[in-house]
Amino acid sequence: MSVSDLGPWSLEVRADLMHTMADLLDDPNPIHLDPEAVSRLGLGDRVINQGPTNCGYVVSMLLDAYPGATIRSLRLRLVGQVRGGDRVVAGGRVESSERAGDGRLVRCAVWLDVERGARAVEGTATVELGEAS
Amino acid sequence: MRLADTELPGSTFVVAPEDDRRYAEVVAGRAEDDESANPLWAFIAALTGTGLDITGLFALADCDVAQDGPMLGACDLEYARPLEVERPYRVEAVIAGLERKHGRSGAFDLMRVRAALSDEAGEVATCLTTYVIPRRQ
Numbered sequence: 001m002s003v004s005d006l007g008p009w010s011l012e013v014r015a016d017l018m019h020t021m022a023d024l025l026d027d028p029n030p031i032h033l034d035p036e037a038v039s040r041l042g043l044g045d046r047v048i049n050q051g052p053t054n055c056g057y058v059v060s061m062l063l064d065a066y067p068g069a070t071i072r073s074l075r076l077r078l079v080g081q082v083r084g085g086d087r088v089v090a091g092g093r094v095e096s097s098e099r100a101g102d103g104r105l106v107r108c109a110v111w112l113d114v115e116r117g118a119r120a121v122e123g124t125a126t127v128e129l130g131e132a133s
Numbered sequence: 134m135r136l137a138d139t140e141l142p143g144s145t146f147v148v149a150p151e152d153d154r155r156y157a158e159v160v161a162g163r164a165e166d167d168e169s170a171n172p173l174w175a176f177i178a179a180l181t182g183t184g185l186d187i188t189g190l191f192a193l194a195d196c197d198v199a200q201d202g203p204m205l206g207a208c209d210l211e212y213a214r215p216l217e218v219e220r221p222y223r224v225e226a227v228i229a230g231l232e233r234k235h236g237r238s239g240a241f242d243l244m245r246v247r248a249a250l251s252d253e254a255g256e257v258a259t260c261l262t263t264y265v266i267p268r269r270q
Binding site for chain 2 (some may be wrong): 011017020021025026027028029031037041043048050051052053055056057059060063064067070071072073074075076077078116123127
């Protein structure tokens with residue numbers, strides 16, 4: 001597990017919320033909804049979390065670390081799967097910080113790991129902090 | 134298959150406050166009491182606002198969502214301004230490329246879709262999404 005300046009932020013992934021996300025995405029992909037379909041595709045026996053949800057955990061970690069901040073960029077690679085029942089841990093490391101107008105621009109490495117498992121998301125984020133930061 | 138530069142129909146996308154709250158529950162995020170929307174809606178708009186549903190989008194690449202199990206590989210998002218709920222955004226999208234790769238588990242395609250969200254004041258966000266499409270022989 002990487003040393004984290006931001007986070008750690010964690011939660012247990014609920015399979016029932018994959019149905020909510022499938023509805024928001026209008027995404028019928030059964031790998032998110034049906035363990036038997038996952039098994040038929042040779043991808044294991046637990047439903048697989050939607051990618052936008054895994055990316056969203058990283059955003060939630062950033063906005064917990066910097067309440068009220070504005071995200072300017074996100075470059076995220078999905079490098080592993082997250083499954084229903086997994087506990088995930090999001091974190092980040094500040095790479096640079098510079099003044100920008102009345103605020104600051106903070107560039108971070110960010111990630112999402114499956115606890116006792118593999119990395120699921122990695123990338124970078126640029127966050128703009130306001131005047132009071 | 135030649136798909137690069139194929140323009141998708143596009144659409145108008147609006148983040149409903151109730152959907153923003155539902156997404157906040159999914160990602161354990163902060164549900165703000167103002168007009169701001171979660172930044173990841175730019176990705177969701179890029180995915181669902183192309184004017185094609187997911188089945189139709191992948192069908193362009195000869196991919197059956199139910200049989201092939203395509204997955205998200207990467208997203209590159211840039212924001213000019215924060216997104217807001219209840220504000221209509223025009224989504225313009227184009228297939229930026231379809232490239233065959235070979236990995237340990239066999240052949241797969243990388244399909245890249247570039248989308249831009251704009252309102253009457255100009256561009257709000259862009260999203261380059263890379264999808265991984267397994268190609269079972």
